[in-house]
Amino acid sequence: MDDLAFTSMLSVDGAACARYYRMQPIADVMGVWTGLPYVFGASSAGWDAALRRLAAQARTHDAQAVIGVRLESRHLGENIHEYLAFGTAIRFTDGTDTGAQVLMSMLPMDETVSLLESDFMPTRILCAATYSRFPKTSFLTTRGRNIELAGATRALSGTRRAVRDAIQHRATKLGCFGVVGMYFESDVGDAPYNDYELQVNTWGFAQGVNRVVRGRNAPRTIDLTPTPVVSLADGDRKDAP
Numbered sequence: 001m002d003d004l005a006f007t008s009m010l011s012v013d014g015a016a017c018a019r020y021y022r023m024q025p026i027a028d029v030m031g032v033w034t035g036l037p038y039v040f041g042a043s044s045a046g047w048d049a050a051l052r053r054l055a056a057q058a059r060t061h062d063a064q065a066v067i068g069v070r071l072e073s074r075h076l077g078e079n080i081h082e083y084l085a086f087g088t089a090i091r092f093t094d095g096t097d098t099g100a101q102v103l104m105s106m107l108p109m110d111e112t113v114s115l116l117e118s119d120f121m122p123t124r125i126l127c128a129a130t131y132s133r134f135p136k137t138s139f140l141t142t143r144g145r146n147i148e149l150a151g152a153t154r155a156l157s158g159t160r161r162a163v164r165d166a167i168q169h170r171a172t173k174l175g176c177f178g179v180v181g182m183y184f185e186s187d188v189g190d191a192p193y194n195d196y197e198l199q200v201n202t203w204g205f206a207q208g209v210n211r212v213v214r215g216r217n218a219p220r221t222i223d224l225t226p227t228p229v230v231s232l233a234d235g236d237r238k239d240a241p
Helices: 010-022 038-059 109-117 135-141 150-173
Strands: 023-035 065-077 082-090 121-134 177-189 197-213
Touching: 010 023, 010 109, 010 177, 023 038, 023 065, 038 082, 038 121, 065 109, 065 177, 121 135, 121 150, 150 177, 150 197
Parallel strands: none
Antiparallel strands: 023 082, 065 082, 121 197, 177 197
16 A cells, blocks of 8 residues: 555546646545534534644645545534545646645536636635524414415525525635535424424535636636625625515
């Protein structure tokens, strides 16, 4: 095993694609945080810690980026939760300058390549989480009919908007040019929060991107200059009613 060139969590196609686009896989890297989140919304702190540790481990390999990042969480019993981030550390072999920052991408390789060909680079993984509660009586009035649970709808819509806005705020604070690939996951607690309410938990992830600056006969440079991110709030959209 001493003469092994590198280890990679990329698929065969992903590894071949990375090579073609001048990304040299170095090693598989991992960041983990295990603990007791005080409230569900604090779970974003667990993800942040896992991503920081992922970047720190990549730096020990003198990596410039981590690609193919996967995020997983596990409930280990009681109120113990594990937050895990892992991916493939790489260096650019075409002279790309990323500065001191370790770039991170959770996008599939084909989407990463599409960004590169459009002069954008995935740079940050953004996450946020929150929760809301709604009356348990929402479940007691259906009487076998196909009927909307208005309390659950409001709780889910509200938490997703809050997570979206938190991700947008973080992207702006970290100097991302824009955000792509945002998605949400939600669940309702297995047990009632109390005798009257149920709790909805929502978390979201997105990929922050920055422009790639290309000079004539010069390697590409990642522009990390802070740029306001276009607001995603409904009221700020020109096509909003």
